[in-house]
Amino acid sequence: MPTVEIDPDELRRLTGHDEKDDAALREDLFGLGLEFEGETDDGEFELEFAPDRLDRLSVEGVARSLRYQYGDDRGVYVPSTNDAEWTIRVADVPEDRPYVTGAIVRGLDMDDAALESLIQVQEKLHATMGRQRAKGAIGVHDLTMLKGETLKEDDDSAKSVTYTGVDADEETMVPLEGDQELTLREVLDVHHIGQEYADLVADYESMPAIYDEIGLFSFPPVVNGRRTEVSADSRDLFIEMTGTDQWTVDKMLNIVCYALDARGGRVEEVNVEYTDDAPVTPEAGSELLRPDLVTKTKTVVHGDIETMLGVDLDERDVVDLIERAGMDAEPTETDDGAAAYRIEVPPYRVDVLHPVDLIDDVGRAYGFNELEPRYPDVSTVGGRHERSRLEDAVRDRLVGQGFEDLLNFHLIDEEQNYERLNAQQGSDVVGGGEAVTIEQPYSEDFTMVRSWALPSIMMVLENNTHRAYPQDLAEVGFSAHVDERENTNVAERRTVAAALCHAGASYEDAKAALRTLVDGFDEDLETPATEHPTFISGRTASVVIDGEEVGVVGEVHPEVIVEHDVELPVAAFEFDLNALR
Amino acid sequence: MKLPQAQVAVLEAASADEQRTIDRIAEATDLKPETATRAAFELDDAGLLEVTERTTSDVELTEEAERYVEAGLPELRLYEAAVEAGADEEPVGMGQVIGASGLEGDAVDIALSNYARKGYGEIDSGEIAADPEADPDADDEATALDALAEGAGAYARETALEDLDNRGLIEQTETVIRSVTLTDDGVTELMAGIETAETVGQVTSEMLTSGEWAEVEFAEYNVEADAERVVPGRKHALREMAERVTDVLVGMGFQEMQGPHVDADFWINDCLFMPQDHPARNHWDRFALESPEAIDELPEDLVERVESAHREGVGPDGEGYHSPWDLDFAKALALRGHTTSLTARHLSGEAMGDLEPPQRFFSIEKAYRNDTLDATHLLEFFQIEGWVMAEDLSVRDLMGTFTEFYEQFGITDIEFKPHYNPYTEPSFELFGRHPETGEMIEIGNSGLFRPEMLEPLGVDCDVMAWGLALERLFMLATGAEDIRDVHGTLVDLEFLREEEVTY
Secondary structure, three states: OOEEEEOHHHHHHHHOOOOOOHHHHHHHHHHOOOEEEEEOOOOOEEEEOOOOOHHHOOHHHHHHHHHHHHOOOOOOOOOOEEEEEEEEEEOOOOOOOOEEEEEEEEOOOOOHHHHHHHHHHHHHHHHOOOOOOOOEEEEEEEHHHOOOEEEEOOEEEEEEEEEEEEOOOOOEEOEOOOOOOEEHHHHHHHOHHHHHHHHHHOOOOOEEEEEOOOOEEEEOOOEEEOOOOOOOOOOOEEEEEEEOOHHHHHHHHHHHHHHHHOOOOEEEEEEEEEOOOOOOOOOOOOEEEEOOOOOEEEEEEHHHHHHHHOOOOOHHHHHHHHHHOOOEEEEEEOOOOOEEEEEEEOOOOOOOOOHHHHHHHHHHHHOHHHOOOOOOOOOOOOEOOHHHHHHHHHHHHHHHOOOEEOOOOOEEOHHHHOHHHOOOOOOOOOOOOOOEEEOOOOOOOOOEEOOOOHHHHHHHHHHOOOOOOOEEEEEEEEEEEEOOOOOOOEEEEEEEEEEEEOOOOOHHHHHHHHHHHHHHOOOOEEOOEOOOOOEEEEEEEEEEEOOEEEEEEEEEOHHHHHHOOOOOOEEEEEEEHHHHO | OEEOHHHHHHHHHOOOOOOEEHHHHHHHHOOOHHHHHHHHHHHHHOOOEEEEEEEEEEEEEOHHHHHHHHHOOHHHHHHHHHHHOOOOOOOEEHHHHHHHHOOOOHHHHHHHHHHHHOOOOOEEOOEEOOOOOOOHHHOHHHHHHHHHHOOOHHHOOHHHHHHHHHOOOEEEEEEEEEEEEEOHHHHHHHHHOOEEOOEEOOOOHHHHHHOHHHOOEEOOOOOOOOOOOOOOOOOOHHHHHHHHHHHHHHHOOOEEOOOOOEEEHHHHOHHHOOOOOOHHHOOOOOEEEEEOOEOOOOOHHHHHHHHHHHHHOOOOOOOOOOOOOOHHHHHEEEEOOOOHHHHHHHHOOOOOOOOOOOEEEEEEEEEEOOOOOOOOOOOEEEEEEEEEEEOOOOHHHHHHHHHHHHHOOOOEEEEEEEEEEOOEEEEEEEEEEOOOOOOEEEEEEEEEEOHHHHHHHOOOOEEEEEEEEHHHHHHHHHOOOOHHHOOOOOOOHHHHHHOOOOO
16 A cells, blocks of 8 residues: 655644644544554654545645545635646657646745655656556656747747657756766666666657757656756746656646645646647647646436435535535436536546545545444345365365365465476376466465465475374365366366375375265275376376276375475375365 | 272382382383373372482584584684694784684684683784683583583583583483382382272273173272373364354355456456556566466457446446556456456356346455565465445445444454545445454455446446455454464464364
């Protein structure tokens, strides 16, 4: 679960509630679904957040939500914006990253706390909506350091920057935290930030870059240029976002604009101008005014709210709850005459896909824990699956015979599953099935699904040589191997495996246990001699139940026993559970 | 006087002048050692015999100690080398002395740390001084070591043994030896003559069929004596917990589901309205298969409806995700990250045909997480999954169901923390009060399935669901601290044998 760091003093200041002590704040935050995880070294709250309300990734957004919760604010708030002076022109768009958006915020009175919060909201947005910058990446610049190209000869207030695709070896910049002019290729190769994000652009045909009249100042999604670096003294900011989806970068921009608005900044629109020959974008040739701070409206049926919450509400209550959730509601009727609300949703909300999301907001504002639990008056018949009943019956019989029931991992590695048992992958013996393998395992010990259970039992014997004997162990469990006849191309089996390990454990003991088990299910058991590399030749038999070969029984080969550092004989069997059905 | 046969035998084998060990008595009387022990204690109770217990310790040299017996203790070698180099007159460079001593690797540190401790001299600023007064031949530890090597450990000094033990040079094991001597009363009774009582130990088949049992007296046993411990066959402790949960759920009207462990991402994630670029679906968190790679067939209509829900949303006011959706990814195989894939298969009708409300289903089956293994996290764990399908379900029904479920395990005061899941809305993390510690702890995740999940699956009523790891419930209920002791091949058989039964 991601976390966000929030300074409680900042929160008190931004909400205007100096009287709240830390404990009271923590309780209020829990009510928002932000769970207190701990405190950082410098006394900030570390809060766990659910990745739906990304507008709460900053202290400003959390403060806004708290003010709604306290009833200090009601209804939708949309910051007013100034008209655009700046344009982002998109020319020779980098096809792998065709979308861009932007905004200007002026008149900020930043301090270290505000700057820290701005950096955090960028990082958290990158980690969530931005999918580690692949889908959307943010660049924030000091506007005073930009020199726009003049758009019209007679109007020097209209300025532009250009988003374009360039050759990595030809263009140069001085990156953040760097002190020399590097080509973009060098940035990716030698600069520490460049190296970190180099993978993102590794397959790009051309490198995304943003220019003003002086030169390249941003290399999204990798690194900004040093020239336009933001400091606590910056008052006017230029914000650009690039990505693989226009909606995503626009929404990320809205969240940042709301946060800066809460810091007293004045949002100014930016004109995004896609050229006609930008064939990969549906926005080709269009002009967009950003940020797109338009609210959206959804219709929620009154009865649906009552059903989902299980309580009766009157219209006034619902409108009140919606306003306390930071939205506006206007009573209306659906086409078939049902009472409903037209709910206006602010532009920083990225989580509202369906009216149920708004009903959830009503529930949160109402307080879910205020609801009285009731056991649903719905009658159904319970029961276990036949397979699990069978598994259990077999387990009971084995335990009755004195076996200790095991529960092993289904994941194992090739060496344990085959080699240490002398078995070969792809051979026509029990356990020899072709391995179902994991693509990118974390651990070398878990690289495949086990093709039989005996290797797991041998590992348990190996790990318990210091414990008392006899160690008669059994497992009714899962195994799998590749089988192209299946829709998933995997044959999943339930397997019955048992091993007797004590002085004098012999083939006869294993067969006696098997015999007793099979008799209990009134099936015929035959044990014709066979060969299996795990077992001693001449002391190995096929398990044939009702005429079908379903497993193997025998004395485990000393080579296998010694390999597992066990110093007592082991006799074992393993067969397919289905044979007992 | 009359005594049972075993007691008579022990009494006769014992001596008033000499302590005899029980083993010796058992050998002389042909009794099993445990029978002889029992008889001896009974005679002790009767005042005829005295049982004394002695603890002996057996000392064995470790491999390291064996080496020192050959080559000498490292600090002594250092001292000798130091004296050789003239360090008894003025300090000499440490490197020179160490080189001359022939010590290498760990032995150097061992030598240095013991040198000063045992007063062979000072080590200061890289120089070594030797105390001319020190006498390596009188070294207690060396003497004890030699004595032990020659089997004369009994003569070693206690303090020297302690030092050797601290240095890990010896291993001491203790055994209790019981010996008996006749008391004066015992001697008197023996002199007076003791008869073997006509008592019977074992009830035999012959005795029962012949009617002899009516004539005999049964020897009294010491019924409080310790009995031997038996290694039992028993069901795995975690399995017992799973069965307990199953009982509760079946009792609440839930029916059990089953389905594939290896499944297409379509069933694991797409059907659950998880966007394909969701962080949980990236290659690190997914347990993607290398071989085989993809499922052969998916139901085409369903695929279309699911894709459309992802792209466009459902309902007149619905919106989709702004994320890519690719059929190849949907068909890719993985080990299921949650058993909600079974729920998706059941709700769609794929598992057992179309379901009409009301329904309750559950499973307690393995789910897989591509993560690192530690004391509280496994790569594979049992997920308890349950859902209820009915018309017009509310959050209150969800709360009522879960309150009822957790109360069966003594977990009360359930709190519902609003939460976010891609496939449920509203969603709640469940918190409950731990029955022992009283803490509020997270006990599950729940919610009402979203319309974007249910509509494509063809469900037109409500479904509420919840999930919880069985291991978590197990750890809460048993206080087990390392789940690796319980589940998997690192299991400790002793833990399984001794773990309290769950019922």
